[in-house]
Amino acid sequence: MKLERESITLLIKALEKLESGFNLPDMEQTFDTDKMEEVILQTAEKMQNNYPYFHPLFVGQMLKPPHPIAKAAYMLAMWINPNNHAMDGSKASSPMEKEVVADLAGMFGWTTHLGHLTSGGTMANLEALWVAGNIHPDKKIIASDQAHYTHERISEVLKLKFEKVESDQQGRLDLDVLEKKLKKGDVGTVVCTMGTTGLGAVDPLVEVLELQKKYSFRIHADAAYGGYFRLVDNLETDTQKKYAHLNQVDSLVIDPHKQGLQPYGCGCVLFQDPEVAKHYIHDSPYTYFTSDELHLGEISLECSRAGASAVGLWATHQLLPPVLHGEFSKDLKKSRNASVALYKKLLGSDHFLPVVAPETDIVAWTLKGSSTSEMSGKAQQFFTKAEENHLYLSLYKYPTSKFENVDFNIDSEYLICLRSSLMKPEHEDWLEEIWTRLQQSL
Template sequence: MAKDLVPELLARATEELEREFGALPQFEPARTSDSVAGPMAAVLEETTHRLGNNYPYFHPLYAGQMLKPPHPVARAAYALAMTINPNNHARDGGRASSAMEIEAVAEIGAMFGWTEYLGHLTSGGTMANLEALWVAGQIAPGRRILGSEQAHYTHYRISGVLRLEYGSVAPDARGRMRLDALEDQLRKGDVGTVVVTLGTTAVGAVDPLPEILALRERYGFRVHVDAAYGGYFKLIEDALDEPARRAFEAIGQADSIVIDPHKHGLQPYGCGCVLFRDPRVGRFYKHDSPYTYFTSKELHLGEISLECSRAGAAAVALWATQRLLPLKPGGEFARGLAAGRRAALELDRRLRSDERFEALTAGGPELDIVVWKMTAVEAKASELAQSIFSACAKRNLHLALVQLPQFWFGSAGDSSTVKGHVTCLRSVLMKPEHEAWLERIWNEMSAACADVEKE
């Protein structure tokens, strides 16, 4: 592992924080007496060894799932805030951290072009999407929710929790929602909300948001954008192909947006964010709890959130990260996104020029996720993918597996009537370091293919 600056920086910051509370009389916390120092050290040593039995998510050779290490400043700020352990349910539970959350969320809103909105952090994307669909259900009770078959599976679950009917819309051969299939559903006249995914989990597909917004004008439904994974690509929209670029240009016209800072935003779990274009939806959150905090007359975040207790440390970490790396086009944060995108394009180019692999027939990656199948027929392609996945892991190259429709690949024919799925290899090149490590990644994968051939 590379040298970690966090312990040294955190030690200094902790001393500074102690001085902030220097007027308080000294006391000795019971749980930190000398008698527990030895057992604590032993427990931490055991914890360290247990954690070693994990994938190296922090390393560039981990190129599988969408797992990006938190920035060192986020880790340090989170740990520093845990000295106080603020609760951002209310101003009294987290006075400083609540203000930092409001400021951090405002920068996210500004990234999407919103200056007036209602928004806050959540414990993750699932909760953020639940809030968005809950509000949608309050506005249009009993009306259906629609999303692509490639939308995140939790939308179906969330709709069930909310007792709202959910319908799936067929995707095209790049994983994007088909407009003709969507309009077939809209003609039924019972749709309240369409979930538009900007960056699907499987392949990073970007639904055609501008065209869906045009349909909204005709059929009158809410548009919820699930940009949990892809939202930060708004900062480099000019580097995307035209369909994806147009979708991100239009994102500010959505009724609600979800983004996950614990994905591309360099944050620890869990940190999601939900934004509503119309601040008046806050009326649905109103409550008259007699046992919440009342010493502050300012609006507290618990009044615009379904969750009660929420980690103020998550807000502090996000605020600190955005302070260091502002969400600006052309800035250091945006350059990191662009590096991952370039790495994905280069990997896709190599796959298309190598007869061992088949990339998506309809086109390359829209964001930074690359998928490919092995050149073989039917079940053999799936078996090969499994074998190469395991062979790569033995070489410390960690990829992912994904099930995709057969008709997305040229060897299955051009017709979408081709049935069945195939197991594919998948790589999420979301670390800035992936661009510099791509040659090593390619060489290790090629060697893994040779290992499988010898077996």
């Protein structure tokens, strides 16, 4: 079955269980079900105009299907439609959110923390940089030129000074360039990207932590995509070490809607020091009265937030706890195995050329040629041909200035690469089929 449907049966049982908990008089509700059926079937037809994001032959963008338990729990919550801003509107789902946020903090080794879910990584990063700006209002935010573009945009919105640092050939923050900037004494926060969205590269966190001792700045880890790799043990030794040191950063973000099997939008921001709550202090004349417990709106810049996100994540954590060597961890290892296997095949090919060795589960590669412009043209043609063979890739612009000692002519600013995000655990079993279709697309 291409689109899993068994969870609908579970959802019906769960709805009956949910309804039995409210001892209230019945309401008269009438709907035009015939018209609703017509509209929903029209909607399904419209939705056919999509790539098959759920299928292992989709190896392009970072689109990982939510787990059936997450979809069922999210839909179940929608019958209540909780708002996780104040306890008044989220009596059950706010405590569930606090529980899952503690799970995520524990994943990085934090027993004390401040944090909450967000509508996505952009909002999570905005809150982290907003706090950083409150602590160092006149100092710069520094991030790699391969960091997500959201950091520069957020800094502009917050009116914070922002500066990019060059990356190395692997797409990681260049430490020599960083230290030159740190010596000026005007850097307040360094963003370490723990898995770039382009190459899956992981910034050199261990060395940045050493520089922090010398120059005194905050470290914010953007682990929106790559944070869950903290739970796997089949990374390269150097990469594994970087993830092991995440417990020492000042703040971090992680997106359960990327690797965490959740529907959009579900991000999370975490601070190691709970005292940063003082930057959030505000009052509301009508929301914070029904409970003496912490209302999540009191530690969030967002107001209304979908409680269903917390419910979906909570149910997923009950089924698949985010712990080392658990079932969730083993599935992430499969994705990593698939990326390494694809890289090795590309490396031994007469036609393909990997750009960098994968650190996580993203592989960037191109077709061999005499110049970067020729290779870019081939990659773009190949992208179209692969789609005709029902293999769905993505494209990526790699700066040609990063190349060293290559046997082709560099005659363009960027090399257009093919990019594969092997985020689904099924990719390990489907790799031979993927490889066959790659060769058929030549």
